[in-house]
Amino acid sequence: MPQHEHMERHAKLHGRRFDAEERERKKEARMVHKRSEFAQKVHGIRAKLYQKKRFKEKATMRKTIAMHNERNNKHADDDAVADGAVPAYLLDRQGVSRAKVLSNTIKQKRKEKAGKWEVPIPKVKPVADDEMFKVMRTGKKQNKAWKRVVTKCTFVGDSFTRKAPKYERFIRPSGLRMRKANVTHPELKTTFQLDILGVKKNPSSQIYTNLGVLTKGTILEVNVSELGLVTTTGKVAWGKMAQVTNNPELDGCVNAVLLV
Amino acid sequence: MPVYNFKGMKPVPTAPELVDIVLMRTQRRTPTVVHPGYKITRIRSFYMRKIKFTQQTISERLSGMLTDFPRLNDIHPFYADLCNTLYDRDHYKLALGQINTARSLVDSIARDMIRMVKYGDSLYRCKCLKRAALGRMCTVLKRQKASLAYLEEVRKHLSRLPALDPNTRTLLMCGLPNVGKSSFMNKITRGNVDVQPYAFTTKSLFVGHCDYKYLRWQVIDTPGILDHPLEERNTIEMQAIIALAHLTCSVLYFVDISEQCGYTIDQQCSLFRSIKPLFANKQLIVVVNKVDQQPWESLEEAKRAMVQGLADDANCSLMTMSNLSEHGVSDVKAAACDKLLATRVDARVSGKKIEGVMNRLQVFNPAPRDGVTRGAFIPDSDGVTDGDVDMDGGNIRKTARELMWEGGGPGVWAPDYRDQYDLADDSWKFDKIPEIIDGKNIADFVDADILDRLEALEREEEQLVAESDAARMGEEPESDLESEEEAAVEAIRARKKIIKEKKLATNTQNKPMLPLSIRGKSKDKHDAGTLLATEIRKTMDSIGVDSSKMLERGRLLERGRKRERSLSRSRRGADDEDAAMDVDVSGLSKAALKKIKKEKGEKARRDLSQARSHSRPREPSQMGLKDSESVKSAQKLDRLGRKGWMGASGEGDTRKSVHLVKWMNTGKKRNGTHYQR
Ligand SMILES: Nc1nc2c(ncn2[C@@H]2O[C@H](COP(=O)(O)OP(=O)(O)O)[C@@H](O)[C@H]2O)c(=O)[nH]1
Ligand SMILES: [Mg+2]
Numbered sequence: 017m018p019q020h021e022h023m024e025r026h027a028k029l030h031g032r033r034f035d036a037e038e039r040e041r042k043k044e045a046r047m048v049h050k051r052s053e054f055a056q057k058v059h060g061i062r063a064k065l066y067q068k069k070r071f072k073e074k075a076t077m078r079k080t081i082a083m084h085n086e087r088n089n090k091h092a093d094d095d096a097v098a099d100g101a102v103p104a105y106l107l108d109r110q111g112v113s114r115a116k117v118l119s120n121t122i123k124q125k126r127k128e129k130a131g132k133w134e135v136p137i138p139k140v141k142p143v144a145d146d147e148m149f150k151v152m153r154t155g156k157k158q159n160k161a162w163k164r165v166v167t168k169c170t171f172v173g174d175s176f177t178r179k180a181p182k183y184e185r186f187i188r189p190s191g192l193r194m195r196k197a198n199v200t201h202p203e204l205k206t207t208f209q210l211d212i213l214g215v216k217k218n219p220s221s222q223i224y225t226n227l228g229v230l231t232k233g234t235i236l237e238v239n240v241s242e243l244g245l246v247t248t249t250g251k252v253a254w255g256k257m258a259q260v261t262n263n264p265e266l267d268g269c270v271n272a273v274l275l276v
Numbered sequence: 277m278p279v280y281n282f283k284g285m286k287p288v289p290t291a292p293e294l295v296d297i298v299l300m301r302t303q304r305r306t307p308t309v310v311h312p313g314y315k316i317t318r319i320r321s322f323y324m325r326k327i328k329f330t331q332q333t334i335s336e337r338l339s340g341m342l343t344d345f346p347r348l349n350d351i352h353p354f355y356a357d358l359c360n361t362l363y364d365r366d367h368y369k370l371a372l373g374q375i376n377t378a379r380s381l382v383d384s385i386a387r388d389m390i391r392m393v394k395y396g397d398s399l400y401r402c403k404c405l406k407r408a409a410l411g412r413m414c415t416v417l418k419r420q421k422a423s424l425a426y427l428e429e430v431r432k433h434l435s436r437l438p439a440l441d442p443n444t445r446t447l448l449m450c451g452l453p454n455v456g457k458s459s460f461m462n463k464i465t466r467g468n469v470d471v472q473p474y475a476f477t478t479k480s481l482f483v484g485h486c487d488y489k490y491l492r493w494q495v496i497d498t499p500g501i502l503d504h505p506l507e508e509r510n511t512i513e514m515q516a517i518i519a520l521a522h523l524t525c526s527v528l529y530f531v532d533i534s535e536q537c538g539y540t541i542d543q544q545c546s547l548f549r550s551i552k553p554l555f556a557n558k559q560l561i562v563v564v565n566k567v568d569q570q571p572w573e574s575l576e577e578a579k580r581a582m583v584q585g586l587a588d589d590a591n592c593s594l595m596t597m598s599n600l601s602e603h604g605v606s607d608v609k610a611a612a613c614d615k616l617l618a619t620r621v622d623a624r625v626s627g628k629k630i631e632g633v634m635n636r637l638q639v640f641n642p643a644p645r646d647g648v649t650r651g652a653f654i655p656d657s658d659g660v661t662d663g664d665v666d667m668d669g670g671n672i673r674k675t676a677r678e679l680m681w682e683g684g685g686p687g688v689w690a691p692d693y694r695d696q697y698d699l700a701d702d703s704w705k706f707d708k709i710p711e712i713i714d715g716k717n718i719a720d721f722v723d724a725d726i727l728d729r730l731e732a733l734e735r736e737e738e739q740l741v742a743e744s745d746a747a748r749m750g751e752e753p754e755s756d757l758e759s760e761e762e763a764a765v766e767a768i769r770a771r772k773k774i775i776k777e778k779k780l781a782t783n784t785q786n787k788p789m790l791p792l793s794i795r796g797k798s799k800d801k802h803d804a805g806t807l808l809a810t811e812i813r814k815t816m817d818s819i820g821v822d823s824s825k826m827l828e829r830g831r832l833l834e835r836g837r838k839r840e841r842s843l844s845r846s847r848r849g850a851d852d853e854d855a856a857m858d859v860d861v862s863g864l865s866k867a868a869l870k871k872i873k874k875e876k877g878e879k880a881r882r883d884l885s886q887a888r889s890h891s892r893p894r895e896p897s898q899m900g901l902k903d904s905e906s907v908k909s910a911q912k913l914d915r916l917g918r919k920g921w922m923g924a925s926g927e928g929d930t931r932k933s934v935h936l937v938k939w940m941n942t943g944k945k946r947n948g949t950h951y952q953r
Contacts (some may be wrong), residue, residue: 019438020480025470061303150397167397191391266404268392268412 135259136202136273140233143168143220148229152187163187169194169264171212171228171236186227194230197270199238199258212270213237213255230270234260238272280355280441282434285344290428291421294337295414302330302410312399319399323406324390330410331386334417338379341427345372346434352442354522358481361514363430371423371430378420382413438483445620446494446523447486447612450516450551451530452544453500454537456565458482459599460530461497464609469497475538476500479512481519488613496523503547520551526559526616528608531583534569541579548586559615560592563608568598791913834900 033039058066149164163185170188178184200207217235218224224231237255245253258272289297306329310322348356348365359368389409396402449457453475461467467484470477482497498516502509509517520527531544548562564572564583572580587594595611597604624630674682676691683689697705711718757765806812809827816823897914901907941950 018436019482020436022436167395189395191395263404265392266401267408268389268405269408 135233135235135275137233137259137261140219140231143224143231145221148220148224149186165189166192166227166229167265168192169230169270171195171215171230173214173228188227192265194264194270197236197238197258197260197272199240199272199274201243201274201276203276208243210242210258211239213239216257230260230264232260232263235275236260236270236272238274240274280352281439282346282431282437283439285431285435286340288341288424288428288431291418291424294420294424295417298330298333298337298417299410299414301333302326305329310399314399316397319402320393320396323396323402324393326406327386327390327393327409330413331382334382334413335379338375338382341375342372342379345427345431352522354440354442354518357518357522358437358515359434361511361518362433367426368430371426374420374423375427378416381416385409385412385416438481440481440483440496441494442523444494445491445613445616446496446525447528447609447616448496448498448519448523448525449528449530450498450501450520452502452532452537452539452547453477454539455500455530455532455544456537456599457500457528457530458497460528460563460565460597460605460608461495463599463602463605465495467495467497476512481515486609488609489617491613491617493613496525501547501551503543503550517551517554520554524558526561526612527555528561528563528612529555529586530563530565531586532566533564533572533575533579533583534566536566536569541582545582545586548590552590555590559612559619560590561608561612561615562587562590562592562594564594564596566598566600567596567603568601572596 055063055066055070148166148168150167151161152163152165154160154163165187166189169192172188172193195212196209197212198207199210214237215225215228215230215234216237218229218231219233219235220231224234230236236258238258239254240256241252241254243253245256247253257275259275260270260272262269262271264270306326307322310319312319314322346355346359348359348368351359356365359365386409389405389412393402393405393409396405449460451457454473454477458469458471458478461469461482461484462471465484465486467482469482469484476499478497478499480499484495484497486493486495496519498519499512501513501516506517529548531541531548532539533541535541562583575583584594593611595604595608597608599605679691680686680689694705699705709718807830809830812827812830813823816826897911898907901910
């Protein structure tokens with residue numbers, strides 16, 4: 017019965033085939049063709065997956081090659097002093113790497129862009145009432161149609177108590193109620209799962225705000241006590257605003273960005 | 277008793293592989309076609325099924341892992357400790373724990389998302405939710421990358437561990453490196469352990485098996501142990517220590533007295549002393565090895581005393597051995613096995629379980645009565661000791677088949693069956709039998725009275741034939757027709773045959789035929805029945821046959837029988853009286869006679885008072901039918917025939933009548949609606 021590293025042991029005792037190395041080399045050489053054959057044959061979702069994988073491999077390959085290549089791009093060399101006399105119009109030129117300038121400008125632009133608006137999602141598509149509410153037929157003969165069921169995710173506070181069904185106009189299904197949000201801190205670039213404290217504003221309508229409907233662009237108040245954020249006065253911040261960035265009814269969760 | 281075999285564990289896929297497996301399975305095993313036009317409930321259940329299925333697959337996979345991997349608390353402490361040193365107990369438990377939490381996470385995700393899908397109001401929304409659910413589940417799996425990779429490594433290693441049974445009879449070798457443990461293992465088992473002249477050739481536990489006293493013995497080779505504190509021991513050494521600590525076995529402590537291993541006898545003795553606590557409750561033998569290089573007798577006195585001292589200290593025996601010259605190898609093995617066997621048997625006997633067996637066991641050894649030897653008795657009739665059978669040195673005689681193979685096999689040698697002939701004189705057995713002597717075939721004379729017997733047979737047969745003829749003579753063999761009449765019958769039959777064939781040939785309709793009897797009675801004005809008297813008369817007259825007799829007979833047949841007058845009442849009463857008179861009255865008491873008379877009188881009165889039975893005409897539909905059976909069959913035929921006759925396509929054409937009666941199903945209802953009241 018084989019025990020432990022029996023393959024290695026066998027190779028050690030009896031050696032390998034004489035052409036083992038040659039076979040390995042050939043196998044590796046054929047690998048390229050095999051792969052290309054597969055890539056040409058495959059279709060559908062598998063093709064997509066395969067190409068994605070291959071693309072990643074190639075990208076890392078290119079990166080490593082580039083890293084090993086001699087660096088020939090321009091970079092900052094302040095002590096590169098031009099030999100001899102320099103014309104006056106070139107005097108203010110410094111040894112500056114092109115790439116660096118470019119990246120700086122891009123960053124600058126992005127920053128400007130970011131500063132223009134106050135919330136991450138400035139504009140939202142308004143949600144129509146008939147999309148938001150589904151008519152619920154009631155009455156013994158199902159001929160009354162004054163009740164509405166909210167079809168989007170909602171936040172319902174802890175203290176909420178249902179009215180008597182007879183008087184309850186809006187129904188917020190318990191399956192669509194959310195209590196937590198995945199909140200990203202834009203500066204820390206980390207995401208926390210935080211309790212929702214309340215819905216401050218639903219941009220589509222005041223009714224939605226009152227109902228606590230969560231749609232894209234809704235401003236929430238979240239409990240940030242876990243984060244240990246401190247206000248300017250030195251107190252620990254408790255509630256903070258965040259804006260919903262996804263469609264919770266499509267994703268089954270609430271993603272938000274902290275407004276800082 | 278659990279068997280520690282970790283070879284059956286399923287491979288653990290890596291995280292991306294697992295994701296692929298799960299998603300592919302969902303894709304292949306659940307329906308793939310859905311349209312926005314479907315009912316929303318159908319769309320929802322389509323996507324819910326996908327989510328549920330994915331969750332189940334993941335759950336199945338992860339649970340499989342959790343059950344596959346041994347739980348360190350449940351397995352033998354030897355294996356638990358081995359796993360601890362090899363794979364790190366904490367790491368192992370953590371990995372399995374993470375798999376477990378991943379499973380429950382996936383379960384809760386699926387539960388939540390299915391709940392959301394229940395509220396989905398469009399295909400797009402359901403699809404998005406499904407996508408989100410599958411994505412989240414796969415993310416959970418992806419997070420388990422490290423644990424899965426670790427578990428796969430562990431599985432590979434575990435499956436290559438030798439199948440070591442911690443509870444069986446075991447010999448265990450220990451000692452410093454290079455003292456000859458593995459060489460000894462190779463000598464007594466087929467373990468095939470690597471032997472090299474450098475330290476730590478053996479890096480883990482090896483198991484081999486040997487046979488002693490018809491029992492299987494497990495032999496364990498351990499890596500060498502160095503003489504330093506427990507904390508400093510490395511993984512390789514620890515395996516040997518664990519084996520020593522947890523296995524109940526016979527331990528062979530190897531001492532290399534030639535000191536070729538690189539360690540002095542002094543060092544070997546000090547190692548012995550330091551690991552001595554591990555030898556408690558074990559059968560120990562100090563094995564002095566490599567005596568081919570350095571004989572035990574010629575060893576320095578001091579060293580010898582030191583080694584001897586070890587054995588005396590531990591209260592165990594000391595044996596000399598050499599793997600090279602094979603001196604004492606089997607002695608060492610036998611001694612170790614014997615020691616262990618003795619203690620195991622002792623432990624059994626002193627244990628509790630033995631009582632149940634011992635109660636049932638009784639061994640009697642009767643004291644000899646006298647000095648007579650009583651050997652085994654073999655009866656003479658056995659055949660084995662028969663005088664006339666060939667005995668081959670007291671062995672059983674050979675069969676013809678064995679003889680055949682000895683003589684050269686089939687086709688070369690065949691047994692002579694003549695020696696089995698049963699003749700009056702044995703000397704005739706092998707005599708030659710000619711076929712023809714004096715122009716006469718011998719076979720003809722084998723049976724002398726064959727002709728006589730043939731004659732007897734023929735006579736018997738003649739007699740039988742005669743008897744059967746005689747029996748047949750009593751019957752009337754021939755019909756009572758005259759030859760002329762017979763000829764007429766023949767002619768009629770021939771004519772009939774011709775008519776039938778002609779009809780077959782000219783018949784164009786392919787419909788079931790109505791029986792003549794039904795058609796004959798038909799009342800249809802377009803198709804007068806063939807049995808109608810006028811029709812018969814017409815056809816018969818055309819042939820030139822007198823039809824009057826025929827019609828008369830037909831009428832009779834139709835009526836069944838001649839009508840008879842019913843008997844008159846008076847006649848009947850007289851008959852009854854006659855019958856009553858038959859009663860034997862002699863020997864009866866007066867009272868009995870009186871009783872009979874009274875009964876008679878009553879009967880007569882009753883009969884007279886009964887209404888006269890009318891001979892009612894039969895019901896017209898049953899007119900001319902013989903009995904109830906024929907009535908029944910006639911009714912059936914009538915029913916069937918009418919069907920065909922009334923314009924349906926055939927007997928098989930059964931029409932359904934109106935089953936939804938309009939007046940019952942339309943209009944206003946008094947109380948409530950049609951569906952509910
Ligand atoms: N002369 C001699 N050499 C031996 C004997 N037994 C083992 N050896 C040698 O000792 C070396 C180490 O043996 P090995 O069985 O690997 O020792 P282990 O480390 O205790 O398993 C090998 O080179 C063997 O050939 C013996 O009885 N006599
Ligand atoms: Mg060894």
